[in-house]
Amino acid sequence: MKASPDHLTIHEAHRLLQSKQLSSVELTKSYLERISQVEPRVRAFITLTDELALEQARKADERIASGEATPLTGIPVLIKDVICTRGVRTTCASRILENFVPIYDATVVERLKKCGAVLIGKANMDEFAMGSSTENSAFFVTHNPWDLSRVPGGSSGGSAAAVAADEVPYALGSDTGGSIRQPAGFCSVVGLKPTYGRVSRYGLVAFASSLDQIGPLTQDVTDCALVLNAIAGYDDRDSTSVPHPLPDYTQSLVGDLRGLRLGVPKEYFVEGMQAEVATAIKAAIAKLEELGAEVEWEVSLPHTPYALAVYYIIAPSEASANLARYDGVKYGFSYQADNMWESMEKTRQYGFGAEVKRRIMLGTYALSAGYYEAWYLKAQKVRTLIRWEFAQAFERFDALITPTSPTVPFKIGERVDDPLQMYLSDVCTLPINIAGVPAISIPAGFAGSLPIGMQIIGKPFSEETILKIAYAYEQATEWHKRRPNI
Amino acid sequence: MRLTREEVLHIARLARLGLTEAEVEKLREQLSNILENFEVLQQVDTTDVPPTAQAIDLQNVMRSDEVAPSLPQSQILANAPRREGEYFRVRAVLE
Numbered sequence: 001m002k003a004s005p006d007h008l009t010i011h012e013a014h015r016l017l018q019s020k021q022l023s024s025v026e027l028t029k030s031y032l033e034r035i036s037q038v039e040p041r042v043r044a045f046i047t048l049t050d051e052l053a054l055e056q057a058r059k060a061d062e063r064i065a066s067g068e069a070t071p072l073t074g075i076p077v078l079i080k081d082v083i084c085t086r087g088v089r090t091t092c093a094s095r096i097l098e099n100f101v102p103i104y105d106a107t108v109v110e111r112l113k114k115c116g117a118v119l120i121g122k123a124n125m126d127e128f129a130m131g132s133s134t135e136n137s138a139f140f141v142t143h144n145p146w147d148l149s150r151v152p153g154g155s156s157g158g159s160a161a162a163v164a165a166d167e168v169p170y171a172l173g174s175d176t177g178g179s180i181r182q183p184a185g186f187c188s189v190v191g192l193k194p195t196y197g198r199v200s201r202y203g204l205v206a207f208a209s210s211l212d213q214i215g216p217l218t219q220d221v222t223d224c225a226l227v228l229n230a231i232a233g234y235d236d237r238d239s240t241s242v243p244h245p246l247p248d249y250t251q252s253l254v255g256d257l258r259g260l261r262l263g264v265p266k267e268y269f270v271e272g273m274q275a276e277v278a279t280a281i282k283a284a285i286a287k288l289e290e291l292g293a294e295v296e297w298e299v300s301l302p303h304t305p306y307a308l309a310v311y312y313i314i315a316p317s318e319a320s321a322n323l324a325r326y327d328g329v330k331y332g333f334s335y336q337a338d339n340m341w342e343s344m345e346k347t348r349q350y351g352f353g354a355e356v357k358r359r360i361m362l363g364t365y366a367l368s369a370g371y372y373e374a375w376y377l378k379a380q381k382v383r384t385l386i387r388w389e390f391a392q393a394f395e396r397f398d399a400l401i402t403p404t405s406p407t408v409p410f411k412i413g414e415r416v417d418d419p420l421q422m423y424l425s426d427v428c429t430l431p432i433n434i435a436g437v438p439a440i441s442i443p444a445g446f447a448g449s450l451p452i453g454m455q456i457i458g459k460p461f462s463e464e465t466i467l468k469i470a471y472a473y474e475q476a477t478e479w480h481k482r483r484p485n486i
Numbered sequence: 487m488r489l490t491r492e493e494v495l496h497i498a499r500l501a502r503l504g505l506t507e508a509e510v511e512k513l514r515e516q517l518s519n520i521l522e523n524f525e526v527l528q529q530v531d532t533t534d535v536p537p538t539a540q541a542i543d544l545q546n547v548m549r550s551d552e553v554a555p556s557l558p559q560s561q562i563l564a565n566a567p568r569r570e571g572e573y574f575r576v577r578a579v580l581e
Contacts, residue, residue, distance in 0.1 A: 346504050365493075
């Protein structure tokens with residue numbers, strides 16, 4: 001029996017469980033041990049559900065013994081704390097939901113439970129998923145396992161850091177403007193934002209409803225496909241989920257890129273991009289070419305520079321509406337003042353952190369009488385132009401390749417006082433949410449000891465294609481095998 | 487594009503968001519800077535371009551109106567900060 005999980009992937013752990021070399025209880029205990037060792041330095045967990053995990057592990061062992069295991073049975077998972085888990089506190093890293101215990105499971109959690117997954121905890125994040133560094137958590141900052149003085153990215157920073165630090169084999173995150181891919185890039189793990197509508201969002205606490213998606217953070221592309229198989233598909237409780245046929249995503253893991261046409265949009269190599277990042281991504285694209293793909297190096301998506309403004313008007317506008325529900329009446333923190341309006345205003349004043357307030361204010365402004373047309377409606381129209389531009393590009397290309405982020409992970413504290421500087425770290429990822437298309441970030445190099453991620457963007461519902469490209473690159477390189485020294 | 491203190495207070499009131507004096511000033515400064523940066527959008531020609539509310543081609547998703555089990559009242563009320571019997575308790579709306 002193995003004393004330490006030692007970076008087992010899902011598919012490796014599954015093999016050990018199936019062949020009875022390891023039980024789920026042993027596997028779970030070894031992760032709990034690893035968590036107790038590294039968690040004081042990484043701080044990825046808001047809630048550790050150790051007792052629940054061991055109970056689920058015992059049930060998983062029975063299921064494995066009966067020969068009815070799925071690829072996820074008996075394997076621990078960490079859930080971002082913006083996804084509802086019945087009976088397990090779900091805080092969104094906010095004071096306003098500090099003691100909130102959901103009365104139902106999100107559809108993705110329900111599906112993982114049906115697969116026999118072992119829920120080991122809830123991950124730290126930027127409050128209400130608003131941020132790019134996990135520094136906006138109301139509780140504590142998560143540290144990047146590759147360099148503890150740096151951020152893990154965000155908002156799914158706890159999910160990415162925990163996977164990188166081997167506290168858990170995989171995690172779920174949510175991605176509204178890059179919140180899965182950017183931390184995946186910063187922590188050298190695989191992170192997928194599926195097509196809008198591919199994965200049910202029932203039970204995902206709403207931030208920006210036209211942009212939010214749930215997706216996996218894993219150690220390799222095979223695991224990504226396995227988790228997507230489990231969570232994707234139509235759900236009648238989410239009216240934005242799409243009833244398209246669901247493929248077996250592991251069928252895409254074939255490693256042959258011949259016949260695929262890839263485009264490299266030049267606007268993503270933005271001014272201010274770190275030289276090592278551009279160099280690493282260009283080398284990675286050359287590798288894809290070597291693997292048989294046809295690459296056009298100078299594609300133009302001219303509206304890309306407007307994506308940042310479009311995103312930071314639309315997302316806060318939707319957030320300001322979605323967060324109106326936190327009024328201190330139905331659930332969550334409640335300040336009791338003398339009258340109703342003051343109770344509500346004080347509840348929100350003390351319950352929300354600085355970035356959440358900033359976005360509620362920005363969104364309320366953009367939607368307010370006299371400004372709606374100039375800001376919100378204008379942003380929605382430019383959003384159309386960005387969508388059209390992607391649609392045109394996808395007439396010529398099967399996928400587009402870019403860096404995930406313009407820089408390597410930055411220092412904790414470096415950008416907290418400059419919101420615009422912080423927003424710029426999403427500049428390569430947020431156009432993808434605006435267009436609603438799928439994209440994956442995979443490890444593609446290092447600057448010194450700091451990770452660099454490559455983003456592969458696909459047509460709507462072409463997760464199979466981007467997984468295929470990601471898998472071929474991964475099999476031809478060694479980046480995903482490097483481990484942080486923690 | 488510089489916001490005034492009054493504008494910040496007006497937006498905060500629309501959002502029912504209490505702010506300290508220091509927050510009002512900081513938000514005035516930060517929101518002004520952000521909006522100034524976003525004025526680039528006005529350069530884009532959007533004549534005859536329809537707005538996008540969401541990115542996929544789903545419209546008017548309907549379901550049949552069938553009675554199905556819903557969550558029990560006791561659970562719905564379980565997280566209520568203040569309740570009275572089977573109700574959420576709130577401060578008086580009309581005084």
